[in-house]
Amino acid sequence: MTMPPGIEFRGKQYVDKILEKSEACGRRMAQDPIVVAASRNELVDEQWFKLLARFWGMRRFCYFIYASWGKTNIWGPNGEYLEADHFIAKQLYDESRQEAALAELITKRGWVGSEETLYAHPFAQVTDNAARYIFWLRGLSKFSCPTRFAGASLSSKVLEHSWMMEMAKAAGDPSVREAFCVYRSEAHVQMGRVILAKYVHGLLMEKECTWAANCALDLYLNTLAELATFIGVKDVGSVGSGGNL
């Protein structure tokens, strides 16, 4: 991989450290109440609708999050952060594909009369913890490029990837499985890995990235807990908090 002049993979060790924690959290996703209920085939039609509509509602905001990240990503004098533009464009498109796939699935199932009505449907509205997580991602556009990727790609996206893969395994319905698999979350984790390994250096930068990753893990876990309550699954075992890195 080519690098801007004077840049090496200085942050590689730091990336390993941050990923170790996120992946440990990710491994607990198999015990997420929604995953457990889905794998036991306990989710009824309305619960699937609630789950997918709320999840779609969150995806809707990703246009505003990643377009904002792209708009505010400024290159360094030697082209630093140039690749972040590529990554953000890819992420935005992937989010859009999943948003469209979920809307299509919900409409085809007949849960809403038309796609237009989904936008105002109460199940699709993002509130409380989910809103806090979405606003957090948008707010990251005020921070440096490595902090953004630490506060999403290397933390909450690791959880999201694990959760979606578990959901894809648990969902009996192939069209639901497809809607989860269409999203290339593993690639997004790798994007974060590249950005942090290349550009994180120095204690202050590491501290800010660690703070961002900790916040994102907690916000995402709270969002999942809220989602479980919203769709009405029994708490079969909490996945716990993100803890601190």
Added chain:
Amino acid sequence: MKTSGRDFRQAIDEKYTPVWKELDDVYKALVDRANQLGDRFLSRLLPQLWRFEAYQVKAVGVWILSIQNQRDGKYRDLQRMLARQNLDEMKHTRIYADCCIDKGWVKSEYELVLSPYSQMVPAWASHLGSMDILEHYPPPVMAAHQYLSEGNALRIFRAFARGLKDPRAAVTWGCQEADESRHVGIGRYAIDKYADTTEIQDQIWWYIDCGESNAKAYFPQWMAVIVEEDPWLHSIASEFIIR
């Protein structure tokens, strides 16, 4: 009398079809000149286009941000199409960068950031600014930009893809044709569907006028950067405009 979006777009076509035909001849002549000048021309043109595409990604991002989150999901189709276009434009920067690297003009994409030939001429920066300004207008005005500006780009790309003798450079434009056609299609679709009020149609005509005026400024500046000492290109640059 109220004109439908489709009728309005046909009025644009009627005005510009003769201009497009004329421009096709200009672009063919430009490609012939590029064939004569070879790498001297291309090594300056491609870094300019690389920079332009990289900044266009940000302009498309601004357009995505400008679409309001409405309760009836209006413009959702456009927002999804723009997400795809955003990725396309990013891909195009890599296509230009790869060509510059393969031809040995730079060692990496990072070098293009500092290349004197990638530095943007002022009027081109104005053109990009005009794209950003569209966030303050209804989405069909942005669609008109897509329809005309991407349509113009498609014509240039086709001319270079088919007429350029350098196969490595020709493929950079050939492989973008499908994407550019799709972007023109986004514009056509959105004008037909959404440009259905007199107010929006007036705003579109205003934007087209501004675009023409800016094109008259940026093509000569751009040509001056590409081949500063070539009098023929200077003369064609003044013709290289949408009238």
